[in-house]
Amino acid sequence: MANCDDIQVKELNKRASGQAFEVILSPSTPDAKVEFLLSPNRKRETSLDEIKKKLEAAEERRRSYEADVLKHLAEKREHEKEVIQKAIEESCNFSKQAQEKLNQKMEANKENRSARMAALNEKFKEKDKKLQEVRKNKEAIKETEN
Numbered sequence: 018m019a020n021c022d023d024i025q026v027k028e029l030n031k032r033a034s035g036q037a038f039e040v041i042l043s044p045s046t047p048d049a050k051v052e053f054l055l056s057p058n059r060k061r062e063t064s065l066d067e068i069k070k071k072l073e074a075a076e077e078r079r080r081s082y083e084a085d086v087l088k089h090l091a092e093k094r095e096h097e098k099e100v101i102q103k104a105i106e107e108s109c110n111f112s113k114q115a116q117e118k119l120n121q122k123m124e125a126n127k128e129n130r131s132a133r134m135a136a137l138n139e140k141f142k143e144k145d146k147k148l149q150e151v152r153k154n155k156e157a158i159k160e161t162e163n
Contacts, residue, residue, distance in 0.1 A: 027040075
């Protein structure tokens, strides 16, 4: 057992898991001086000016935070407006392109139909000419036979 002025250390049984000690502090005496204070005695008095400064600083922090939040919200709204505007523009462009494509198809169909009709009319005219020739030849043959 080791001894210091105020501390006694007793060695207990040694074990395989380690060693154990018992530390005994000497009882405090009423005439013993306290070497350190647990809490400071001197408490600083806060003046009215310091309180006002702290309140103003807190108010400024609050205003700054609110301004940052409002700025963030404004940026978010602006971004949303831009996204919506872009979507509207893309929708309009898509509609215009679809309309143009449809008009082109309709015009091509109209031209194809006109070309087919013209070809049919030409074919019928040729048939009519041939028919007229056959009729003339038939009439000529009938007249020569009579």
